[in-house]
Amino acid sequence: MTGITGLPSAKLAAHEAAVARLREEYAALPPGAPVRLAKRTSNLFRFPEGAPGREGAPGLKGTPGRGSTPHRGSARGRGSAAGPRTLDVSAFSRVLHIDPRAKIAVVGGMTTYEDLCEATLPHGLMPLVVPQLKTITLGGAVTGLGIESTSLRNGMPHESVTEMEILTGDGRVVTATQDNEHHELFHGFPNSYGTLGYALALTIELEPVRPFVHLRHFRFSNPRDCMTAIGEIAEAGSCDGHRADFTDGTAFSNTELYLTVGAFSDRAPWRSDYTGDKIYYQSVRQVREDFLSISDYLWRWDTDWFWCSRPFGVQKPLIRRLWPRRYRRSDVYRRLVAFDRRYGLTDTLNAHRQRPQREAVIQDVEIPVARGADFLEFFARETGMSPVWLCPLRLRGERSWPLYPLQPGEVYVNFGFWGTVPLPPGRRDGYHNRMIEDEVSALGGHKSLYSTSYYSEQEFRRRYNGAAYEKLKAEYDGQGRLLGLYDKCVRGR
Ligand SMILES: Cc1cc2nc3c(=O)[nH]c(=O)nc-3n(C[C@H](O)[C@H](O)[C@H](O)COP(=O)(O)OP(=O)(O)OC[C@H]3O[C@@H](n4cnc5c(N)ncnc54)[C@H](O)[C@@H]3O)c2cc1C
The missing domain is CATH 3.30.70.2520 (Alpha-Beta Plaits)
Structure with missing residues (x-):
């Protein structure tokens, strides 16, 4: 079975043409050459030697942020015969269709959550789990296991996928669902990190949002009380009477831990803004209660990459004022780290x-x-x-x-x-x-x-179900065109 369902015919034709082009591009790669996605951003934290354009090693070039053009990695034109060949997947980096009544979206696999939410929020909808970093992509979060503060309620991003169109390692394009002939691939795709194939389009469920999130920060003076409270929130769906639509926390030390519980709200007596001078993670220990717009809530951690913008000095008031607002983004900081690591x-x-x-x-x-x-x-x-x-x-x-x-x-x-x-x-x-x-x-x-x-290879196989993985690898990438999971995630090739 091939082809993603649920796309209006005009959009389907354009999508199918893009899929056909990618299949041709993939088939034209020299056998034995390692394959990589030509993506402009990455949130991986492995920094292999050299290899510009490779996932996980973007350089500093180019304007950060949205609307930037991905590396045009023509499969035929780049790298030596033995070097990695990059696959141009830019055609799969946008939202293809939203059906607000059915509360579903059909989304290109390389679409960032920033673009995805920008498309769904005007319909009063959002994906069930929205990872905090703007440039995490839907395909990356499904294959690499995203998580966010709705995960106590909604699980992980792959659990709200109903259909996935995948370019497999052996060059087929298959549509996998939880109960069709590719159901094993559907279930084995999460945590396969692009070693079985690449998700080109995914159909996902959406959920309704309210315009604001009402946050309350609960303080704990030891980890045990904090863990007990998490257990209670999981049971009750609320904390101290406050509905837990969103739950996450910040431990500054083992005597100062906070759980932040957010409830959707139609009204906001005030609205905080942590994209300017104020810094979100610091607010957690400064205020007991807060209100954010739904969009500011979803990206609250991105502006300062949680707290990881600290080494760049941008949390110091003077430098912060001089640091252009458009560069207060996780992908900018990550590029700086990649540059530092490379040199x-x-x-x-x-x-x-x-x-x-x-x-x-x-x-x-x-x-x-x-x-x-x-x-x-x-x-x-x-x-x-x-x-x-x-x-x-x-x-x-x-x-x-x-x-x-x-x-x-x-x-x-x-x-x-x-x-x-x-x-x-x-x-x-x-x-x-x-x-x-x-x-x-x-x-x-x-x-x-x-x-x-x-991990040793043996331990890795045991911990990540090597037997199930090997069966899928043999079935969908029998010639080993894509790296194996251990080679990619542990050896870092
Ligand atoms: C500091 C930090 C904080 C993080 N915090 C969070 C967090 O709070 N929540 C969260 O959810 N995640 C978090 N992550 C992890 C992140 O979700 C994963 O690294 C995710 O895999 C990144 O996805 P990406 O879209 O950026 O993909 P990339 O970094 O480009 O790729 C990641 C891997 O997925 C593969 N891949 C990418 N797209 C596809 C596709 N369409 N089909 C198949 N394979 C594909 C690539 O081959 C690669 O192996 C964090 C990472 C860091 C470094």
């Missing part, structure tokens, strides 16, 4: 000043809520980085997804931490990350694969 600027400076080498510890991990406090205590003791982002989640449906086997019905807390920490004397890069991997396993948790990983 080793910070490492060289540290060595020059005889400061200890630092290790990048940039991870999101999911821990069952009952063990969440243990994780926070371990993390404060061994790594000591703050703040830490807390995002509770529970699968929306009854089924587990094979390549990232969370238990249906179980409440997890996603802990996100993004920064660098000094390496103890005599320790090498990977020391902290390995310790975290071990602790996550010991606590019955799971680790996202968008950043560095150190």
Whole structure:
């Protein structure tokens, strides 16, 4: 079965023509040449050597933000025979159709959530889960497991996909649904990171929104009380009588933790703005209650990349005023980090000043809520980085997804931490990350694969259902045109 359903005929013809062109482009790639998506943005946190244009390694060139043109990576024209060949997927980076009555959208796989929400919000609708960073794409969030503050209610982005059109590694274009002949691919796609194929178009469910979000920040003085409160919110759907349409949290330390509970609202006695001088994550510890427009709420973390804009100085009032507003975006900061990593600027400076080498510890991990406090205590003791982002989640449906086997019905807390920490004397890069991997396993948790990983091949196979993956790989990419999951996510090829 091929072809995405639900598109009006005029749009269908243009989409089918784009799919046919991409198939031809893919078929023309020299056999054996590694394939990459030509995407202008990425939110991966693996920075392989060189390889401009490669996913995960964008340079500083070009104007940041929306409306910018992707690298035109003609498959025939770029790279050496052995070098990566990039695939022009720009035709799949827009919303194809919205049906407000049925509350569904048909969306190109490389469409950013910023563009997706800009198209759905005027209809009073939004995707069920909107990851916080504007340039995360729908395909990236489905294959790489996005999460946000609706995840306790709505699960993960792939759980509201009803149909996916996929260019498979072996060059077919198939439409996968939860119960057609490609149902195994549909269920194995989340956490496959583009190693089985690329989602070209997806049909997703939408949910109604209200114009504002009414936030309340609840403070806790120890991790156990905070985890207990998450369990109670999961049970009741509210906190202290405040409806939990959105729930996430910020731990500044293990004696200062906040849960932020948001309720849709038709009215706002005032509206805060954190795209100017004020900074959202700082507001969490300054005010008890707040109101944001739905759009400002969805992008509240993007302006300062959570808190990760700090090293660039832009949280200092003077520099902030001088830093153009259009550059207060996560994709701009990420490009700066990519540039720094590529040229080793910070490492060289540290060595020059005889400061200890630092290790990048940039991870999101999911821990069952009952063990969440243990994780926070371990993390404060061994790594000591703050703040830490807390995002509770529970699968929306009854089924587990094979390549990232969370238990249906179980409440997890996603802990996100993004920064660098000094390496103890005599320790090498990977020391902290390995310790975290071990602790996550010991606590019955799971680790996202968008950043560095150190698992052995055997451990990786066990943790991410290697048997199911290999079956899918043989069926949809038998010749291995695309990288394998371990090579991509651990070896970082
Ligand atoms: C600091 C930081 C914070 C983060 N916070 C969050 C968060 O709060 N919420 C959240 O949801 N996620 C978060 N992420 C992770 C992010 O969602 C994942 O990295 C996601 O995979 C990125 O998607 P992207 O669209 O930017 O894709 P890319 O970075 O371009 O690609 C990611 C991977 O997905 C593959 N891929 C991309 N598009 C497709 C497609 N259409 N079909 C198949 N494969 C594809 C690529 O081959 C690649 O392997 C965070 C990451 C970082 C670094």
